[in-house]
Amino acid sequence: MSTLVSAFQDAADSREAWPDALKALTEAAGVAGAALIISNKNTGNVEEACFLA
Numbered sequence: 001m002s003t004l005v006s007a008f009q010d011a012a013d014s015r016e017a018w019p020d021a022l023k024a025l026t027e028a029a030g031v032a033g034a035a036l037i038i039s040n041k042n043t044g045n046v047e048e049a050c051f052l053a
Contacts, residue, residue, distance in 0.1 A: 003028075004024045004025060007021040007024035008021050015048070018050045023052055032053065035052070
């Protein structure tokens with residue numbers, strides 16, 4: 001669990017770390033994939049997306 005928390009802390013500091021954080025999440029949860037989607041509530045546009053399968 002500490003690896004997962006550390007990965008998310010790194011991702012909070014650097015957007016380039018999100019793929020590693022999603023990989024840690026899938027491994028901890030035992031699932032096939034994960035996604036991070038950030039959208040702008042005012043415009044409805046997706047600002048950033050990261051997928052791991």
